[in-house]
Structure formats: structure tokens, C-alpha cells
Amino acid sequence: AQSVTQLGSHVSVSEGALVLLRCNYSSSVPPYLFWYVQYPNQGLQLLLKYTTGATLVKGINGFEAEFKKSETSFHLTKPSAHMSDAAEYFCAVSGGTSYGKLTFGQGTILTVHP
């Protein structure tokens, strides 16, 4: 079984500041980890994923995340926030196999102030 905890349901940053969205997971098997972004009234868009190999993964729009097995974490970062980054972000885990169903965190709403 898998579970995901996203720390902070709301995060607010200034434009140009560092973005850090926290995600911790629990999995009984080696996990596959994902970050998705959702803009208002739209579906989920994949930002990045970790399956195997390099633990620092880079995604779209300047985001990256690092898989830390010892900390069971997969935090999402971006060095400099842009107004267009304002959205809801979801961390998800699957059971480490292809075609696995996703278990999502509760989501973090990111607000970016000018």
C-alpha cells in the first residue's frame, strides 16, 4: 500500500523567490513518484517523475525534485517563482511498476505575489 503526505495545503511566495513544496511518501515497494500541476478548471499536467536511476529529476517550467529514500521524501523546487506558477500541485506515488494506479496527496495551492 502507498500513501502521500503533502506538508502545507497553501504556500505563498513572492515572484522571484524560491518555491519549495514538500512531499513525503510511504510505500511497501520501491516507489515511482510524480508531481502534477492543476490550473483552475483543467486536468492534471505532469511536471516530472522519478522511476529509477538519477535521484534528481528535472521537469517542465524549471521545476525539479529530488528522491531521498532515507527521508522518504520527494520535494518539488523551483529557484525563482513566476506569476504563471500559481496553481495547485499534487504529489503522487505508484507501486513501482509500469501501469500502476496513482495515490495522490491532498494538494498544495501555490500563490505567487508580485
Place this chain on the structure above:
Amino acid sequence: GAGVSQSPSNKVTEKGKDVELRCDPISGHTALYWYRQSLGQGLEFLIYFQGNSAPDKSGLPSDRFSAERTGGSVSTLTIQRTQQEDSAVYLCASGVTDTQYFGPGTRLTVL
């Protein structure tokens, strides 16, 4: 290329009625998933189809919910005797290997 499409985008129905939600996956994707997104429960897995294998129905909340996938392509999620707690956004995703691509969702409102 074309992404996952869902129809209708919005559906308003009365309690007790049946509804059908449609998903058109990305061509060539063998896996298809349904999820539900609601304020109280967040994003929940409902059902998953992979090729010709029996579907994984472990997330369906009750026997009022069912889904089928015809010809390995289009899928329909059916909710019978709708209840107010069924109000949510129903998201479909199709996948290849380990990545799922989501459609825009169908917003279901049960009055």
C-alpha cells in the same frame, strides 16, 4: 497531437438518475484510468483497464459505479441511481508504461 478528451464537460442531474461519462484516450495507449476529485476526499482512484486484462475495480466506491472499455479504446463510466455525494469532477487518464496523461474532467453535479 490530440490528448485525452472527456465528455460532457459538465453534467447536472437529479438524485436517483443514471449518468454516463465518456473518455477518449490517446491513440495507442493501452492503459486507461478513472479517478474522482472532490473537495472532501481529494483525488481518488476508481478503476483501471490494461489491455485485455481484467480491470482493477478496487477503487469503485459502491456497486452503483461501473465502467467498461470497448475495443481497447473509448471508456464509459456509469453511475446508477446518483446520490448527492457523487458530485465531483471525474478525471480520466490514459497511459503508456509508467506515465499517465489526464483529460480535462467531467464535473458532475447531483441535485
